[in-house]
Amino acid sequence: MSNTQQYDVIIIGAGAAGLMAAGRAAHLGARVLLVEKMRQAGRKLLITGKGRCNITHDGTEVEYFKNIFPNGRFLKHAFKTFFKDDILKILHDFGVETTTERGNRVFPVSNKAIDVLKAIKAWMGEENIDIVYRSRVESLLIKEGQLKGIRTVSESGSVDYFAKNVIICTGGKSYPATGSTGDGYELARQAGHTITNVRPALVPLVTEGDLAGKLQGLGLKNVKAVVWVNGKKSSEEFGELMFAHYGLTGPIILTLSRHVVDLVSDGNNVEIGIDLKPALDEKKLDARLLRDLNEHGKKQLDNIFKLWLPSKLIPVFLEQLGIDGEKLCHQVNAKERKRILMLMKDFRFTVTGHPGYKEAIITAGGVPVLEINSKTMESKLLKNLWFAGEVIDLDANTGGFNLQIAFSTGFLAGEMAASNYKSASTL
Ligand SMILES: Cc1cc2nc3c(=O)[nH]c(=O)nc-3n(C[C@H](O)[C@H](O)[C@H](O)COP(=O)(O)OP(=O)(O)OC[C@H]3O[C@@H](n4cnc5c(N)ncnc54)[C@H](O)[C@@H]3O)c2cc1C
Known part of the structure; x- marks a missing residue:
């Protein structure tokens, strides 16, 4: 075991959800640590839409609910906080022009997913954020029922990081070569969560x-x-x-x-x-x-x-x-x-x-929505633990819905975890 470090919000996983969560929390003034087990952020984002990235779906909330399973309405508040126009505004502000194709699927005009990733990283910025790559979070640190931080493992050994808030954004199990190997389910179990029938979908x-x-x-x-x-x-x-x-x-x-x-x-x-x-x-x-x-x-x-x-x-x-x-x-x-x-x-x-998972676009199942507060994305079982993205038991049809779920829940979780830190620090 080596050094210990203290943050306001720790985010596990630098995919679509984790990047949004980190950006929002940091912009609200929280000191953020983003931990990613791969050598770079957004590996899966880069292969979305066959490398073109179907960013979102330009449709109504009702269309979203129809295309999200098992219960899209869980996202009502997340969509109210951050929806398709909000992610598009960020992309437009950071130089990515978008176009809407057949089926209301929105793509970057450049047809390059990397442009989307670059813009999100530019929006996120570096202020208030430390990023650690090639470190796998192997466990949550929970003492006497209170969340204290995380334990990571990397080539150089094991490191503990401490924070009041931890957001799990580890994705599902599909396309494991991108880093999403289902670790989040084990972390959630550690906090007492059940995991509903995890299986490949859109396969x-x-x-x-x-x-x-x-x-x-x-x-x-x-x-x-x-x-x-x-x-x-x-x-x-x-x-x-x-x-x-x-x-x-x-x-x-x-x-x-x-x-x-x-x-x-x-x-x-x-x-x-x-x-x-x-x-x-x-x-x-x-x-x-x-x-x-x-x-x-x-x-x-x-x-x-x-x-x-x-x-x-x-x-x-x-x-x-x-x-x-x-x-x-x-x-x-x-x-x-x-x-x-x-x-x-x-x-x-x-x-x-x-x-199997190696060819599945998405993983169905995960942390049940009944165990998460839909207004905040906080765990109902362990205080100060939050969830965002595909790790949650929500999955959608093709068409840009899945990334929007990750963006919306990531933004909301980042916002709520950061305000949680603020209210704690002003006490
Ligand atoms: C081939 C393909 C094409 C797709 N195309 C589209 C599309 O065009 N439009 C769309 O809407 N959706 C698409 N999807 C689905 C979409 O990519 C996912 O729903 C979305 O990326 C989920 O985001 P996430 O942040 O929850 O998880 P991910 O993007 O999977 O990110 C999770 C991150 O967590 C990291 N991680 C995992 N465990 C740990 C750990 N223990 N410690 C540290 N880090 C960890 C991973 O390395 C990864 O970087 C596609 C999926 C695939 C596989």
């Missing part, structure tokens, strides 16, 4: 056999994916998906994964049926097939498929149908046409699992 899905693998790299736009559970239709999403060597991915698959992961782990038989022609009902699609087959009667079937499907899909599709692609269109009988129709409306894949 690709692994499917049976090599069907998806044969289509690896193919992306489909404007399709509908329908989830079938034990033979019954359960949910559906319309939009874009992609095939990977292990199964299915892309926006609509990630959205559906929230329920699918739980359904599969509960032992259900889960299938995904892709409707390749969602704009046409069976009757209209049949009329279209019939018309094209008649019009091109002397052509080979595989040639005509080009009118209906992307070329990469055609050989695999024909293989699934068990119809010879060299057959002439006028030779296709009504039964075969019906099979083509059914497969176009319901191209099925059996889901066997998911690739």
Whole structure:
């Protein structure tokens, strides 16, 4: 054990939530220590939005509540304190222009996540803040029921830091190479918190056999994916998906994964049926097939498929149908046409699992919101302990919601922890 140091607010984790918390607390005059186990801040922020960073969602509070699970309303006060316009103002003030794309997703005009990180760090500043990198917080220091500080470990050994307030901003467990390995759950447990069912969310899905693998790299736009559970239709999403060597991915698959992961782990038989022609009902699609087959009667079937499907899909599709692609269109009988129709409306894949945290955009579960004061982000179980970001049992669909959760809860926790220090120092 080496030296000891005293701060007003200690923040564990320099991700989106930790940086906001540190900036807000320091601007309010608190002496802040920010501890990060990686060699730099914001490793995950840098890979958000495929390196472009979908900063926030330009939508109403109600839209946010609909897209956040299990209970977005917990964030009502955090959003009142700091919402999308507030993070955008900070970014604009520090030179990052932003643009709103399809689905109200806000990105930096430069398309560079690093610009967002740089601006947040510039806003945070250095005054009142010490940052320690490559130090992992291994435990909270709690004496006779009172929070005293933290114990860190690094290559050079173990160091204790003391503060009245500690904010846990350690993120979840997804993409562990960015530093988020679930340490915050253990720290919270130490303070008496329970941790709700932690699991990957917004994760690709692994499917049976090599069907998806044969289509690896193919992306489909404007399709509908329908989830079938034990033979019954359960949910559906319309939009874009992609095939990977292990199964299915892309926006609509990630959205559906929230329920699918739980359904599969509960032992259900889960299938995904892709409707390749969602704009046409069976009757209209049949009329279209019939018309094209008649019009091109002397052509080979595989040639005509080009009118209906992307070329990469055609050989695999024909293989699934068990119809010879060299057959002439006028030779296709009504039964075969019906099979083509059914497969176009319901191209099925059996889901066997998911690739785990290394590919999950977000971690569902965490410190239950019932154990946190929504007005302050303070623990209801241990005074002067605060939470912000993904470590809390809150996760959202894609679209910029998840970063906004981290920014809003980080800002609020930083503000409240700092005012807590102030009221203590004026006593
Ligand atoms: C590939 C990918 C793309 C994404 N894209 C988007 C997007 O475009 N838009 C969006 O809204 N969301 C996106 N997300 C989700 C978003 O990145 C997270 O929700 C958000 O970063 C959570 O912020 P956080 O500060 O809570 O946690 P993190 O960003 O995970 O930060 C936690 C920090 O704590 C540190 N830490 C952990 N344990 C310790 C410890 N014991 N001691 C010291 N430090 C510790 C970690 O090293 C890390 O730096 C994406 C996620 C991924 C994986």
